[in-house]
Amino acid sequence: MSEQPASEQLHPTATLSRAEMIAALQQILPATAVLHETEDLRAYECDALSAYRRLPWLVVLPETIEQVQAIAMLCRRHGVPLVARGAGTGLSGGALPHEAGILLSLARFNRILAIDADNALARVQPGITNLAISTAARKHGLYYAPDPSSQIACTIGGNVAENSGGIHCLKYGLTVHNLLQIKIVTIDGELLTLGSLGLESPAYDLLALLCGSEGMLGIIVEISVRLLPLPETAQVIMASFDDVTHAGEAVAAIIGAGIIPAGLEIMDHLALCAAEDFANTGYPRDAAAILLCELDGTHEEVKQQMDVLENLLRGGGATALQRSRNEEERLRLWAGRKAAFPAVGRLAPDYYCMDGTIPRHALPRVLAGIAELAEEYGLRVANVFHAGDGNLHPLILYDANQPGELERTEEFGARILELCLAVGGTITGEHGVGVEKIDQMCVQFGKAELAQFHAIKHAFDSEGLLNPGKAVPTLHRCAEFGAMHVHGGRLPFPELERF
Amino acid sequence: MSEQPASEQLHPTATLSRAEMIAALQQILPATAVLHETEDLRAYECDALSAYRRLPWLVVLPETIEQVQAIAMLCRRHGVPLVARGAGTGLSGGALPHEAGILLSLARFNRILAIDADNALARVQPGITNLAISTAARKHGLYYAPDPSSQIACTIGGNVAENSGGIHCLKYGLTVHNLLQIKIVTIDGELLTLGSLGLESPAYDLLALLCGSEGMLGIIVEISVRLLPLPETAQVIMASFDDVTHAGEAVAAIIGAGIIPAGLEIMDHLALCAAEDFANTGYPRDAAAILLCELDGTHEEVKQQMDVLENLLRGGGATALQRSRNEEERLRLWAGRKAAFPAVGRLAPDYYCMDGTIPRHALPRVLAGIAELAEEYGLRVANVFHAGDGNLHPLILYDANQPGELERTEEFGARILELCLAVGGTITGEHGVGVEKIDQMCVQFGKAELAQFHAIKHAFDSEGLLNPGKAVPTLHRCAEFGAMHVHGGRLPFPELERF
Numbered sequence: 001m002s003e004q005p006a007s008e009q010l011h012p013t014a015t016l017s018r019a020e021m022i023a024a025l026q027q028i029l030p031a032t033a034v035l036h037e038t039e040d041l042r043a044y045e046c047d048a049l050s051a052y053r054r055l056p057w058l059v060v061l062p063e064t065i066e067q068v069q070a071i072a073m074l075c076r077r078h079g080v081p082l083v084a085r086g087a088g089t090g091l092s093g094g095a096l097p098h099e100a101g102i103l104l105s106l107a108r109f110n111r112i113l114a115i116d117a118d119n120a121l122a123r124v125q126p127g128i129t130n131l132a133i134s135t136a137a138r139k140h141g142l143y144y145a146p147d148p149s150s151q152i153a154c155t156i157g158g159n160v161a162e163n164s165g166g167i168h169c170l171k172y173g174l175t176v177h178n179l180l181q182i183k184i185v186t187i188d189g190e191l192l193t194l195g196s197l198g199l200e201s202p203a204y205d206l207l208a209l210l211c212g213s214e215g216m217l218g219i220i221v222e223i224s225v226r227l228l229p230l231p232e233t234a235q236v237i238m239a240s241f242d243d244v245t246h247a248g249e250a251v252a253a254i255i256g257a258g259i260i261p262a263g264l265e266i267m268d269h270l271a272l273c274a275a276e277d278f279a280n281t282g283y284p285r286d287a288a289a290i291l292l293c294e295l296d297g298t299h300e301e302v303k304q305q306m307d308v309l310e311n312l313l314r315g316g317g318a319t320a321l322q323r324s325r326n327e328e329e330r331l332r333l334w335a336g337r338k339a340a341f342p343a344v345g346r347l348a349p350d351y352y353c354m355d356g357t358i359p360r361h362a363l364p365r366v367l368a369g370i371a372e373l374a375e376e377y378g379l380r381v382a383n384v385f386h387a388g389d390g391n392l393h394p395l396i397l398y399d400a401n402q403p404g405e406l407e408r409t410e411e412f413g414a415r416i417l418e419l420c421l422a423v424g425g426t427i428t429g430e431h432g433v434g435v436e437k438i439d440q441m442c443v444q445f446g447k448a449e450l451a452q453f454h455a456i457k458h459a460f461d462s463e464g465l466l467n468p469g470k471a472v473p474t475l476h477r478c479a480e481f482g483a484m485h486v487h488g489g490r491l492p493f494p495e496l497e498r499f
Numbered sequence: 500m501s502e503q504p505a506s507e508q509l510h511p512t513a514t515l516s517r518a519e520m521i522a523a524l525q526q527i528l529p530a531t532a533v534l535h536e537t538e539d540l541r542a543y544e545c546d547a548l549s550a551y552r553r554l555p556w557l558v559v560l561p562e563t564i565e566q567v568q569a570i571a572m573l574c575r576r577h578g579v580p581l582v583a584r585g586a587g588t589g590l591s592g593g594a595l596p597h598e599a600g601i602l603l604s605l606a607r608f609n610r611i612l613a614i615d616a617d618n619a620l621a622r623v624q625p626g627i628t629n630l631a632i633s634t635a636a637r638k639h640g641l642y643y644a645p646d647p648s649s650q651i652a653c654t655i656g657g658n659v660a661e662n663s664g665g666i667h668c669l670k671y672g673l674t675v676h677n678l679l680q681i682k683i684v685t686i687d688g689e690l691l692t693l694g695s696l697g698l699e700s701p702a703y704d705l706l707a708l709l710c711g712s713e714g715m716l717g718i719i720v721e722i723s724v725r726l727l728p729l730p731e732t733a734q735v736i737m738a739s740f741d742d743v744t745h746a747g748e749a750v751a752a753i754i755g756a757g758i759i760p761a762g763l764e765i766m767d768h769l770a771l772c773a774a775e776d777f778a779n780t781g782y783p784r785d786a787a788a789i790l791l792c793e794l795d796g797t798h799e800e801v802k803q804q805m806d807v808l809e810n811l812l813r814g815g816g817a818t819a820l821q822r823s824r825n826e827e828e829r830l831r832l833w834a835g836r837k838a839a840f841p842a843v844g845r846l847a848p849d850y851y852c853m854d855g856t857i858p859r860h861a862l863p864r865v866l867a868g869i870a871e872l873a874e875e876y877g878l879r880v881a882n883v884f885h886a887g888d889g890n891l892h893p894l895i896l897y898d899a900n901q902p903g904e905l906e907r908t909e910e911f912g913a914r915i916l917e918l919c920l921a922v923g924g925t926i927t928g929e930h931g932v933g934v935e936k937i938d939q940m941c942v943q944f945g946k947a948e949l950a951q952f953h954a955i956k957h958a959f960d961s962e963g964l965l966n967p968g969k970a971v972p973t974l975h976r977c978a979e980f981g982a983m984h985v986h987g988g989r990l991p992f993p994e995l996e997r998f
Binding site for chain 1 (some may be wrong): 535584618619623633660664672673685689690691692693695696697699700701702703704705707708710711713717727728729730731744751754755757787796797799800803804809812856858859860880883884889890919923924925926927928929931934940944945947948950951952954955957958965970979987
């Protein structure tokens with residue numbers, strides 16, 4: 001790599017020096033909206049995947065759509081990469097800056113434009129937090145359903161870019177299912193309105209295409225989401241199990257019985273003990289796993305379904321059951337789950353959070369596989385999952401100061417993702433590909449699919465200036481990685497065939 | 500237009516004569532799978548939008564993916580248009596043949612490949628009917644939720660191509676929300692697998708992009724859908740109203756109360772009387788409108804919510820209420836609704852079915868607007884709607900044998916769609932754009948969005964050979980149409996400003 005300070009590097013296609021670009025940006029934006037001093041850039045060098053850090057070339061903080069359009073056109077004209085960023089809570093490095101590109105923070109797009117209670121929708125700017133929408137909607141008896149654990153900090157713009165999920169997504173869907181319309185600015189500076197305020201929009205579904213596209217196709221500058229009526233009540237039940245696979249089987253039984261819980265989470269022994277140490281929520285330290293299941297709806301509906309659920313859990317081998325008796329208890333039972341990541345973070349100097357998704361029924365097989373791999377790599381894993389939708393978050397514990405341990409951890413993580421693929425799952429549930437899982441894309445997809453992804457990228461951004469190097473690997477990169485594509489659900493890894 | 504018989508026309512880019520193409524196809528397919536005699540082609544000249552008819556150049560009936568790939572490559576190499584067709588039940592002319600192109604029927608892709616009850620999914624070929632999936636899943640206690648009225652005849656492949664809805668889509672989503680994975684053949688003959696059997700797939704959501712793309716991006720050759728557990732019970736309530744707008748207001752009250760019905764339909768006086776004449780289902784002829792609302796779930800849940808619902812409907816001005824007391828009564832109450840289109844068809848020599856979608860709250864405004872337009876055009880309209888999701892199906896009654904009446908009807912229909920747009924809705928809910936609504940696309944979308952649609956098309960089909968002339972108008976066509984784009988929700992039609 002170059003010895004020159006990161007901030008003075010030029011992108012191969014750039015036709016302006018850094019100083020010239022600063023001057024050009026200052027024509028478009030107020031001086032305080034263009035950051036170029038190293039100490040100002042430092043705050044933007046990573047997102048929540050902090051193992052990857054890179055100082056951006058420059059940072060801009062526009063506050064109008066017109067400014068975003070002008071910045072995009074400037075980048076397009078002068079061949080300079082452009083990376084959009086929300087709150088930087090992303091876990092896959094999707095907002096990692098480009099060392100010779102402009103980082104565009106949407107922090108100043110922080111207004112709720114309208115809460116339309118009659119039509120149960122909210123029109124907002126991308127830089128507000130996820131939680132702010134529900135807070136504003138609350139007085140109308142409404143809320144915004146998708147609830148990533150980071151909802152207090154993450155922005156709705158980032159949620160759309162990553163198609164975020166959360167505890168409630170089993171019942172209420174991912175971001176894409178709660179999205180009505182967005183406005184985006186293309187790298188050519190065009191302002192496009194995608195989707196509609198009705199249920200559906202004709203022609204190609206560019207709204208869904210943009211959702212989860214990780215900043216590669218356009219910059220989201222306005223968002224309309226649908227709101228739901230606040231449920232009359234919600235209750236959670238905690239079931240203890242002496243074997244994590246029994247917890248997994250209980251999930252299948254619940255879904256099979258036609259119950260769609262508002263939340264359905266499993267934590268294994270290591271994770272629940274860590275959470276208990278951290279948050280003191282009353283989790284049973286002697287359990288091999290706990291299952292948390294929330295029901296919401298009317299009082300009668302919840303009561304009746306809770307009785308059915310309790311019978312199912314008992315029949316499925318639960319060794320203890322505890323229902324929340326009031327809102328305070330309900331929130332306390334969730335507090336441990338919501339704090340699981342920081343709690344596990346205290347067990348080791350570092351941890352690595354995975355995000356595979358599998359068909360629910362494969363849960364026991366995959367859990368056994370993870371345990372075998374943990375032994376093979378000599379690393380501990382705490383398992384936390386959105387069990388209802390088969391979204392696993394194995395947290396691999398390691399110590400980056402031990403030589404080779406980070407590399408071993410990354411290899412272990414990659415093996416977990418490949419195991420998810422081998423059972424028909426995917427390499428990411430809700431955290432995105434970013435820089436972290438880009439090699440696993442070569443495993444999940446074949447050459448024809450990757451070529452089609454590049455064609456789509458080209459249709460929006462022919463010069464490849466938006467968030468370069470993220471989400472979709474080049475065919476060349478995959479060739480180097482070995483391009484091990486899953487055909488017919490079978491991986492060409494002999495060691496995975498036994499799963 | 501040419502005087503030569505339609506079947507001998509050559510597409511401008513074609514490098515093979517019709518006879519040469521027949522010979523080339525016979526190399527790929529058995530002789531019985533290549534139709535070229537006029538009497539054989541006649542059966543394919545239109546879909547359910549039978550006002551538009553065109554004899555295809557040739558028809559092919561492949562039965563393997565490899566054959567579809569070979570046909571696509573042949574078309575690509577020789578510049579010949581290719582149009583895919585399911586059962587031909589589409590209402591917007593999406594499967595209208597190309598006079599110098601090959602019509603590819605998927606009728607022989609008629610197998611259910613797997614019902615995976617453990618993971619609650621079905622893997623099927625595109626040519627089976629929508630209903631066949633639920634029939635096959637039934638013995639496992641499962642079903643496929645989206646249920647277009649034509650479900651007994653329409654194919655799942657056509658459902659994916661049009662992103663079909665149905666009575667149940669308010670609660671269970673459109674086709675796209677119940678789709679896990681598809682395999683498509685591109686015009687280059689590539690076989691792509693899009694989506695995953697898990698909840699989500701990384702990178703660009705090409706599955707959602709293909710869903711509803713009306714055969715413009717690829718040919719769907721395999722489909723995996725998610726199945727749901729059959730509800731324990733279902734019950735329908737019929738409410739009569741002396742004013743259709745009261746029925747519309749009741750819809751808002753139901754949704755506002757947090758009830759998500761499995762079906763929520765309104766029929767106005769003309770529609771309900773026609774249905775009653777046709778199907779003898781016990782609809783009240785003296786009502787200005789009826790609302791049919793179905794709840795499903797456990798017995799207790801349905802009973803409890805039905806009580807809430809009954810109170811809401813009484814409070815909302817319902818003049819009579821009737822609950823189904825058993826499955827037979829439930830099916831009878833729906834029979835009239837399901838037969839509404841053929842029933843209305845008996846009121847006049849011809850009818851024209853519209854498919855606008857509007858934000859629910861705009862229902863009273865739009866109904867009043869349709870009534871005013873009906874007077875202006877001197878034509879009768881029967882209104883049937885998926886009220887819960889704001890999807891309107893006004894049926895305009897006319898007589899094609901009266902000079903000028905078809906043209907007046909089409910203009911009236913276009914005005915209705917523009918009215919839907921003016922209140923923030925869209926020009927199609929579930930029937931697609933096809934050839935029918937292509938000019939209204941110029942009203943719904945601006946130049947930048949249309950250009951982006953063309954870029955997407957180009958990324959899949961650079962020569963424009965797949966289903967040419969459908970779904971997305973050329974910019975030139977829009978310029979001719981007047982390119983009247985809705986900006987900020989306001990239409991530049993003075994006569995619409997009053998709505």
